[in-house]
Amino acid sequence: MATTEIRITGFGGQGVILLGYIIGKAASIFSDQHATLTQSFGPEARGSACSAQVLVSDSRVLYPYVTAPQLMLAMSHDGYATHKDSMIEECTVVYEEDLVKPFDHGPKAKTYGIPATRFAEELGHKIVLNIVMLGFFGAVTGLIPHDALRQAVETSVPGGTEELNLKAFDKGFEYGMELKEKGEVKV
Amino acid sequence: MKADPNRVLTGSHYLDGNHACAEGAIAAGCTFFGGYPITPSTEIAERVSRRFPKVGGVFIQMEDELASMAAILGASSGGAKTMSCTSGPGFSLMMENFGLGIMLETPCVLVNVQRGGPSTGLPTLPGQADMMQARWGSHGDYEVIALAPDSPQESFELTIHAFNLSEKYRMPVLIMTDECVGHMTEKVVIPPADQIELVERKYTKKKPGEAWPYDPDDDGISPLLPVGKGYKFHITGLTHDERGYPVITAKAHEWNVKRLMDKVNDHVDDIIWLEEQDVDGAEVVVMAYGISSRVMQPAISRARKEGIKVGQIKMVTVWPFPEKRVRELAAKVKSLVMVEMNLGQVFLEMDRCAAGKCRTHLVGHFGGTVHKPDEIYDAIKEAVK
Structure with missing residues (x-):
């Protein structure tokens, strides 16, 4: 049973939970995988740091919380700093490079940065930064098929915003693929 | 329907x-x-x-x-x-x-x-x-x-x-x-x-004036009366007779409360829903319900891989408690284990029904988070000793 534990962190309002929801939905509804999403619900979930946990597996997820996460999507430095020590040595950190300054995770870790907020602003609204991150995550990790992620975006975002969100997804994905072609992504 | x-x-x-x-x-x-x-x-x-x-x-x-x-x-x-x-x-x-x-x-x-x-x-x-x-x-x-x-x-x-x-x-x-x-x-x-099969509400077949709200069929369940159709549908929390009128006597109370008990107790085989796995020949049987019955799975798989004869019962229904099944198992197994996110509640029922015929173990938890699989694994190791 191969299970990938993913931690997503950011500020409240950045769309941390929606990002987790779309990853889980892409895996379990549009791809032949299993996925659970859990999220922080306490006072900590309001305003400041916000966190979601997604477990993606090829069989039923029995324990729905991260114990030794392999993957982190970080959209705020505070959230990143809070959770970075729980990551395994061979972890992958996908981060918003204007908001997060990654520490040295050691030689076995992979870290991939993207100026997702700037890209989102260029597309018309910084609110889609989470979807730029999603596309980037899809490209650099290859964990969930591109089409499944894209379908999950289309069916999860508010009605009328599909086009903007799909553009955001494509932008993040293309940026991830470019990095890959330049050999800056080891996968 | x-x-x-x-x-x-x-x-x-x-x-x-x-x-x-x-x-x-x-x-x-x-x-x-x-x-x-x-x-x-x-x-x-x-x-x-x-x-x-x-x-x-x-x-x-x-x-x-x-x-x-x-x-x-x-x-x-x-x-x-x-x-x-x-x-x-x-x-x-x-x-x-x-x-x-x-x-x-x-x-x-x-x-x-x-x-x-x-x-x-x-x-x-x-x-x-x-x-x-x-x-x-x-x-x-x-x-x-x-x-x-x-x-x-x-x-x-x-x-x-x-x-x-x-x-x-x-x-x-x-x-x-x-x-x-x-x-x-x-x-x-x-x-x-x-x-999706739905159970329709059972209404009386009797005519208005002939039907009462607490007039059980042979199965012990009283058909309901439709309101607004001329039936006298009187209900009260006071001890009542078949008409739904208060009757404050020991005899009426026995009739009333006995029916409340019997309609569940006489149908436990229909109501109780257990999902059992590897229970036959098990030395240890782990019982749990809800999320605890899910997070116990990795611990049970690990113990089985190590050769421990451990079975499991997921209680889809917790109440009524599966007394008969626990009594049967207690006579066969070394230990019964209850995993629950409290400090011993349904465990007490399991322990009562085991009646000293096997050991009983509680894997309790204060709550706030679900059990870690290791806690359950350790309890299984202890239970099989």
Whole structure:
């Protein structure tokens, strides 16, 4: 049973939970995988740091919380700093490079940065930064098929915003693929 | 009777347990919901309030939990299938009228998305410490039916099952879920309406003037009387006779309470739902319900890989307790283990039924988070010694 534990962190309002929801939905509804999403619900979930946990597996997820996460999507430095020590040595950190300054995770870790907020602003609204991150995550990790992620975006975002969100997804994905072609992504 | 296709969201969805529970209620034909918001149950009420205007139904946010429970009893007496949801503190407030529902024999479903207690405790974190309150929380002698889902999929399915049991046995039925299941999002497959079997409310076949509200059939269940059709439908929380009129005598009380007990106890084989695995030949059998029955799986698999003969019983129904099965097993196994997110509640029933014939172990937990598989594994190692 191969299970990938993913931690997503950011500020409240950045769309941390929606990002987790779309990853889980892409895996379990549009791809032949299993996925659970859990999220922080306490006072900590309001305003400041916000966190979601997604477990993606090829069989039923029995324990729905991260114990030794392999993957982190970080959209705020505070959230990143809070959770970075729980990551395994061979972890992958996908981060918003204007908001997060990654520490040295050691030689076995992979870290991939993207100026997702700037890209989102260029597309018309910084609110889609989470979807730029999603596309980037899809490209650099290859964990969930591109089409499944894209379908999950289309069916999860508010009605009328599909086009903007799909553009955001494509932008993040293309940026991830470019990095890959330049050999800056080891996968 | 099949479900109404207009009320069933057939397809694959990515839903949390609370949303799935709401969809289960709607598919089951629930048309009245009275509730008061409380974390971590509120998403059930929110979804119902958004969906009822589209599919038909009345949603009322009541002034408190006492009124919520009263409202679903009243609406059910009026002919609707009804539900409310709450969590620990609200559950406490509902206990008086829950007992009224037991005494009136009113079909309805009450969902408790359990959080950590006592008192306001841990509003946003899981617990399973209301299990004995579910069993004994109201005063007097009575039996209850309580179900415990381990996933959003089961939250959907067991909500329908709860409505069916409540109609079949003419009584309130409890769904004892928890914050983890309620807020966990996962794939939920909702089948076509023609694959969802619903139990229709049993109404009297007698004419107005000849029928009484507490006139049991051979199965011990009294058919209900339709309101507004000329029947005299008098109900009271006082001890009553078959007419529903108060009769304050020891004899009437025995007749009244015995029926409340018997209608569950005489049908335990129909009501009790256990999912057993590798129990034959096991030295240790681990029992659990709800989310605990899910997180125990990795520990059991690990122990089995190491050659330990360990079986498991997932209790889909917690109440009525599977006394007969536990007595049988206690005579065969070395140890029985109960995994629950409290400090020993359903464990006490298991221990009572084991009656010293085997060892019993509790893997308790204060709540706030689910068990770590290692805690359960360690208990299995101890239990097999």
